Amino acid sequence: MAVLDIITVPHPVLSQRARPVREEEFGEALEQLCSDMAETMYAAPGVGLAGPQVGDLRCIIVLDAGEDEERGKRLRKMVNPSIVERSEETIQWEETCLSVPGLEVMVERNRRVRVQWRQPDGTAAEDWFEDYEAVIVQHELDHLVGTVLLDRVSRFKRRRYLKRVKREFVEAQR
Numbered sequence: 252m253a254v255l256d257i258i259t260v261p262h263p264v265l266s267q268r269a270r271p272v273r274e275e276e277f278g279e280a281l282e283q284l285c286s287d288m289a290e291t292m293y294a295a296p297g298v299g300l301a302g303p304q305v306g307d308l309r310c311i312i313v314l315d316a317g318e319d320e321e322r323g324k325r326l327r328k329m330v331n332p333s334i335v336e337r338s339e340e341t342i343q344w345e346e347t348c349l350s351v352p353g354l355e356v357m358v359e360r361n362r363r364v365r366v367q368w369r370q371p372d373g374t375a376a377e378d379w380f381e382d383y384e385a386v387i388v389q390h391e392l393d394h395l396v397g398t399v400l401l402d403r404v405s406r407f408k409r410r411r412y413l414k415r416v417k418r419e420f421v422e423a424q425r
């Protein structure tokens with residue numbers, strides 16, 4: 252197990268589209284990567300993490316909406332996830348992202364989503380997610396098409412955020 256480095260904006264890898272995991276890639280190495288991603292998420296701490304955030308441009312996400320003693324019990328490792336059904340009802344949530352530290356953005360999402368995915372060992376899986384868990388799934392799926400929270404704010408807010416990040420980076424180098 253290993254904690255991986257989390258990539259932050261404006262790194263270009265976060266804006267790229269991830270590719271599906273191929274049949275021959277399922278198995279031990281993929282299980283290891285998913286476990287490392289989960290460990291990285293817990294260490295951060297965060298509630299979800301997508302492949303591109305650790306520099307792996309494949310369709311892989313991990314999430315765990317559990318809190319406190321529930322932590323770990325609701326861990327999902329999803330390979331090639333896709334939303335196959337959505338509720339019309341939506342929900343607004345103030346989202347944060349480990350790759351965009353310090354930014355909170357109110358985002359509207361479907362309140363319930365049905366997701367199909369593969370386990371790291373190749374087994375097919377499917378489930379409904381709702382409320383906070385549905386928000387996380389949709390947020391992580393955004394990462395797989397190269398969309399981050401920073402893409403959801405105005406150009407002004409985006410510029411201001413990036414300026415702040417740059418300044419903090421320069422200060423940290425001193």
Ligand code: NI
Pocket residue numbers: 347348349350390391394
């Ligand atoms: Ni994120």
